[in-house]
Amino acid sequence: xxxxxxxxxxxxxxxxxxxxxxxxxxxxxxxxxxxxxxxxxxxxxxxxxxxxxxxxxxxxxxxxxxxxxxxxxxxxxxxxxxxxxxxxxxxxxxxxxxxxxxxxxxxxxxxxxxxxxxxxxxxxxxxxxxxxxxxxxxxxxxxxxxxxxxxxxxxxxxxxxxxxxxxxxxxxxxxxxxxxxxxxxxxxxxxxxxxxxxxxxxxxxxxxxxxxxxxxxxxxxxxxxxxxxxxxxxxxxxxxxxxxxxxxxxxxxxxxxxxxxxxxxxxxxxxxxxxxx
Numbered sequence: 186x187x188x189x190x191x192x193x194x195x196x197x198x199x200x201x202x203x204x205x206x207x208x209x210x211x212x213x214x215x216x217x218x219x220x221x222x223x224x225x226x227x228x229x230x231x232x233x234x235x236x237x238x239x240x241x242x243x244x245x246x247x248x249x250x251x252x253x254x255x256x257x258x259x260x261x262x263x264x265x266x267x268x269x270x271x272x273x274x275x276x277x278x279x280x281x282x283x284x285x286x287x288x289x290x291x292x293x294x295x296x297x298x299x300x301x302x303x304x305x306x307x308x309x310x311x312x313x314x315x316x317x318x319x320x321x322x323x324x325x326x327x328x329x330x331x332x333x334x335x336x337x338x339x340x341x342x343x344x345x346x347x348x349x350x351x352x353x354x355x356x357x358x359x360x361x362x363x364x365x366x367x368x369x370x371x372x373x374x375x376x377x378x379x380x381x382x383x384x385x386x387x388x389x390x391x392x393x394x395x396x397x398x399x400x401x402x403x404x405x406x407x408x409x410x411x412x413x414x415x416x417x418x419x420x421x422x423x424x425x426x427x428x429x430x431x432x433x434x435x436x437x438x439x440x441x442x443x444x445x446x447x448x449x450x451x452x453x454x455x456x457x458x459x460x461x462x
Contacts, residue, residue, distance in 0.1 A: 235364055235411035245408075248401030252348060255394020256336060266392040270339045274387050277340075283384035287351045290358025290374040291316060294365055306365055307414075314417055316361055319410025323357045323403060324350075340389040349391045349399035355381040356403030357410075364411055378403070 255262035295312055298305030305312065327350045336347035355378035363371025382396040391399075418424050 234415055235408070237408075237412050241408050242405070245401040245405035248404070249398050250401075252394040252396070252398025252401065255392055255397070256334070256347060262394050266339075266394060269386055269393050270389060274389065277389065279388055280384055283351055283381045283388065286377055286381045286384070287355040288358070289377050290355055290362050291320065292358070293370075293374060294358055294361040297362075297366060297370065303366065303370075310423075311414060311418070312361075312365060315365075315410040315414045316358075317410075318413050318417070319357050319361060319406045320354070322409055323353050323406040326402060326406070327353050327399070336392075336395070338390060339392055346391055347395050347398065348402060349382070349385050349395045351385055352378070352382040352391070352396040352399030353403040353406070356400040357407045358403075360404045360407030361410065364407065 251262060254260050255266055257263060294316060295309065297303050298307075298309060298312065307315070327348065330348060331345040331350070334347045335344035337344050338346040356375075359371065359374040359378040362374035378400070382400060385391040385396050386393055
């Protein structure tokens with residue numbers, strides 16, 4: 186009975202740490218978003234701001250919640266984790282593709298906008314700012330939870346299994362792709378991210394709950410990266426510089442030159458006009 190009480194207390198403590206870590210991401214990004222006075226960035230009269238919507242929290246909350254449930258011994262997720270470890274890849278063959286696949290969605294998010302015919306919502310600078318913000322948040326919360334919860338890995342005695350950093354990295358990039366380019370390219374990025382998650386379990390580096398919570402964290406951090414984009418642009422005066430550059434471009438003097446020919450005088454020349462705007 187005493188052992189059961191210790192397990193219960195340990196489970197409750199771990200759950201509180203995980204909830205607090207993810208709540209801090211949400212509250213930090215949302216408070217800064219509010220402080221930014223809801224700045225709207227426009228390109229060609231079309232708003233490119235990724236506004237906060239409570240619906241954006243549904244998928245991350247479900248994934249993180251189900252993944253965290255796997256920490257509880259004898260829970261349905263724990264049962265699934267044990268079956269996956271025992272029956273998946275019984276010969277313990279390693280596939281190292283996940284070491285590289287995790288970075289593919291984030292890399293594609295940055296460079297795909299340069300491909301002719303691919304329409305990005307933001308320029309490269311804004312994509313880089315959103316990506317950097319998202320990945321810093323993701324790395325911070327991942328390492329905080331890993332070394333606080335100290336869940337043992339299925340293939341070794343190391344206690345940094347929960348949650349999967351590879352999966353969080355891949356799903357951060359996948360959600361960045363979806364936000365920037367839509368579901369057409371986003372679906373392909375999510376397929377890469379899902380493959381990364383599968384391989385982490387297949388290679389027995391993580392439990393099923395680890396990759397589910399990692400996926401939810403990645404999605405949440407990617408959204409936070411775009412929520413905070415207008416705030417950083419306002420704080421560092423990026424929008425003011427863009428507006429000043431646009432104004433200078435619009436106010437450049439216009440030189441108009443046109444040829445002419447006078448038949449009676451048999452003369453030809455050019456007429457030039459300087460238009461100041």
